[in-house]
Amino acid sequence: MDLLTILQILDSTLRLATPLLFACLAGLFSERSGIFDIGLEGKMLIAAFFSAAFAYTTGNVWLGMLAGIAGSVALAALHGVASVTFRGNQLISGVAINFLAAGFTVLIAQNWFGQGGRTPAVAGPARFEGLNWPGALEKSEDIRNASPLMQAYSELISGHTILTYVALITVPITWYVLFRTRFGLRLRAVGENPGAVDTAGINVTSLRYIAVGIAGLLCGLAGAYLATGLAAGFGKDMTAGRGFIALAALIFAKWRPWYALFACLLFGFLQSLSLRPDAVNNLVRFEVPGQLLDALPYILTVVILAGFVGKAIPPRAGGEPYVKER
Amino acid sequence: MDKMPRWADVFLTPLISLILAFFVSGLVVLYIGENPIEALSILIEGAVGSAYAWGYTLFYATNFIFTGLAVSVAFHARMFNIGGEGQAAMGGLGVALVCLMIPWPHWILALPVAVIFGALFGAAWAAIPAYLQAKRGSHIVITTIMFNFIAAALLVYLVVEVLKAPGQMSPETAAFQEGSNLPKIADFLRTLGLACEGRPLERVCRAPLNIAFIVALVCCWLVWLLIWRTRLGYEIRSFGHSEEAAVYAGISPVKITMIAMLISGGLAGLMAVNAVMGEAERLVLDTVQGAGFIGIAVALMGRSHPVGVFLAALLFGALVQGGAELEFEIPAITRDMIVVIQALVILFTGALDNMVRMPLERMFLARRKVG
Numbered sequence: 001m002d003l004l005t006i007l008q009i010l011d012s013t014l015r016l017a018t019p020l021l022f023a024c025l026a027g028l029f030s031e032r033s034g035i036f037d038i039g040l041e042g043k044m045l046i047a048a049f050f051s052a053a054f055a056y057t058t059g060n061v062w063l064g065m066l067a068g069i070a071g072s073v074a075l076a077a078l079h080g081v082a083s084v085t086f087r088g089n090q091l092i093s094g095v096a097i098n099f100l101a102a103g104f105t106v107l108i109a110q111n112w113f114g115q116g117g118r119t120p121a122v123a124g125p126a127r128f129e130g131l132n133w134p135g136a137l138e139k140s141e142d143i144r145n146a147s148p149l150m151q152a153y154s155e156l157i158s159g160h161t162i163l164t165y166v167a168l169i170t171v172p173i174t175w176y177v178l179f180r181t182r183f184g185l186r187l188r189a190v191g192e193n194p195g196a197v198d199t200a201g202i203n204v205t206s207l208r209y210i211a212v213g214i215a216g217l218l219c220g221l222a223g224a225y226l227a228t229g230l231a232a233g234f235g236k237d238m239t240a241g242r243g244f245i246a247l248a249a250l251i252f253a254k255w256r257p258w259y260a261l262f263a264c265l266l267f268g269f270l271q272s273l274s275l276r277p278d279a280v281n282n283l284v285r286f287e288v289p290g291q292l293l294d295a296l297p298y299i300l301t302v303v304i305l306a307g308f309v310g311k312a313i314p315p316r317a318g319g320e321p322y323v324k325e326r
Numbered sequence: 327m328d329k330m331p332r333w334a335d336v337f338l339t340p341l342i343s344l345i346l347a348f349f350v351s352g353l354v355v356l357y358i359g360e361n362p363i364e365a366l367s368i369l370i371e372g373a374v375g376s377a378y379a380w381g382y383t384l385f386y387a388t389n390f391i392f393t394g395l396a397v398s399v400a401f402h403a404r405m406f407n408i409g410g411e412g413q414a415a416m417g418g419l420g421v422a423l424v425c426l427m428i429p430w431p432h433w434i435l436a437l438p439v440a441v442i443f444g445a446l447f448g449a450a451w452a453a454i455p456a457y458l459q460a461k462r463g464s465h466i467v468i469t470t471i472m473f474n475f476i477a478a479a480l481l482v483y484l485v486v487e488v489l490k491a492p493g494q495m496s497p498e499t500a501a502f503q504e505g506s507n508l509p510k511i512a513d514f515l516r517t518l519g520l521a522c523e524g525r526p527l528e529r530v531c532r533a534p535l536n537i538a539f540i541v542a543l544v545c546c547w548l549v550w551l552l553i554w555r556t557r558l559g560y561e562i563r564s565f566g567h568s569e570e571a572a573v574y575a576g577i578s579p580v581k582i583t584m585i586a587m588l589i590s591g592g593l594a595g596l597m598a599v600n601a602v603m604g605e606a607e608r609l610v611l612d613t614v615q616g617a618g619f620i621g622i623a624v625a626l627m628g629r630s631h632p633v634g635v636f637l638a639a640l641l642f643g644a645l646v647q648g649g650a651e652l653e654f655e656i657p658a659i660t661r662d663m664i665v666v667i668q669a670l671v672i673l674f675t676g677a678l679d680n681m682v683r684m685p686l687e688r689m690f691l692a693r694r695k696v697g
Contacts, residue, residue, distance in 0.1 A: 038467060038468070038471075078673075081678075082673070082677035082678050083677070086677075086678055086679075086680040086681045086684075087680055088676065088677035088678055088679060088680055088681075089676060089677060090677075091406050091467055092406075092622075092626070092672060092676035092677045093673065093676070093677030093678075095408065095619075095622060095672060095676075096669050096670075096672040096673035096676060096677055097669075097673075098669075099619065099665055099666075099668055099669030099672060100666060100669035100670070100673065102662075102665055102669075103662040103663065103664070103665025103666035103667075103668070103669055104354070104662075104666055104669075106660065106662040106665075107354070107358070107659075107660055107662040107663055107666060108358075110658070110660055110662070111357075111358045111359075111658060117660070117662070241471075241475055244468060244471050244472065244475075247468055248468060248472070251465070251468070289483050289487065291479040291480070291482050291483040292479070292483070294479050295475065295476050295479035295480070298472040298473075298475040298476050298479075299472075299476060301468070301472045302454070302455075302458070302464075302469055302472050302473070302476075305458065305462075305464035305465065305468060305469055305472075306458050306462050306464055307462040307463070307464060
């Protein structure tokens, strides 16, 4: 395997890690505040649909993204109502949201566009294009003949859509917000001991709603990236379990932002391997079934959850509705 | 003292939740630009309006009884088994192997063995998540979801690369041998002396309803027996109510987690007896078709009680069959509508349960004070 192949795989690792990272950080905010969120998948899916649909009809990818975020935040609000206000089971609410998104997106896509539950392909200004950094080579034959450093710069660092860079920047921002601000301290506290936070005169309900809302925003970005950055349009069930992989990454990262980055990169790497079976087969010198490569991220998730990589302790009040008078 | 009478808890709250779910679904239909009343009447007519419709509705209901019971048993131990989809798919593998490998002389011999293998394969697929939950505390919700994906990949591999009949294009195994084919409603009518001829009967005879329906009913009874009439069922319920109390009473959490999940997986696996052995009579890809997930809605609506599960499964069987007719009559309302309705039922009966329950409780308390 030559350097360029490795760079190409790493490049697609970054691309595939982007939606995982957004979703993972979304889950981080929600779960740090004590609200389990297995509806990441559904929120991403509805955002993917709305962003592709609006980007296609308006011809503007940014309007599409806003629509995607709106859809995702709406589902997040539903999750908030169910799990904060009505103290419902957060897991069941998440499952309901996933199904709601799965059915609703295809139904409405068929109604709007009549293309078998897809949106038409988005292109040009209706899609996030790669940003070419100054001096980066664009043509593949130029890159092939360039020096290794230039190859890395052009292939790996330059050429991603803006949302990939946003996702990477969101990691330090999340870290700063959670660990260096008053809001972050309160948010983490509400996930560990909401009673104490309440006693200190801080509103548990509104803190949790804000956290769930941030999760909605970030899932919206993840969905917009999926449908108008990574792919060119919405397709049925296009999230393909990414929301759950993001959850696994979150547990692997033990609910910490920097670790989340590395966990998502690892899963992105596994996903990119399944796109390059030729490289994998060359490396291991026998034919690996494609299905095994597809299943690899899920298998790794189970291995990680099995605790072979150290014990992950969730926020203590996670999944528990807060009852004031208890 | 109970806040509400039992009938209100068992019937009224799910009924109101169901009405809410249908109301919101009606709004969606209205948005699509179709008439919800008309849609509903097509759905009902298509689901229960003829003997033919019943033949399909009960067939689907059979699937959902198995997956609904599976989710229910796990619920009693306060575990959320979202892996019914994968467990049922693996059950299909077990059933298919039994039917393909052995030249069965008669279905009456094939059925019990297929039941055992379907359950074994389903249980085996639930065993690893159960073990990880019991021993290592890995969250069973996420591990079972992962096992759904892994099962899907594994089955694609096995069906396409290993089990596919030689010289066949489509990804499916060879048809099972005659001797393993379960008697369907048509055979039942023939034994009653009714030939499958003439207008109404001819159509009924094409329905896939088969003897697995009886197996499902037996399973309902057995689950009831297990949960409410055995020591093990008592232990499962105690564990579900309070793990600490159960441990104090000498109940092993590891044992209960494992057993409840194995039973749950086994019940999900049994679905294959209906879908693979009863209907398809070969192993195709995606035999489960979301039934594992519908089991969640069924268990929630049925309050995890076998009678409730049976009724809720009937409802969802009617929804799926009626939905297919609806898509045929009004193409704008695709079968994804069923997924939306299912999601809303899960939302209202599961997550927003308190939204319905709290005002009802207040109402009954107020009435009691007056009276």
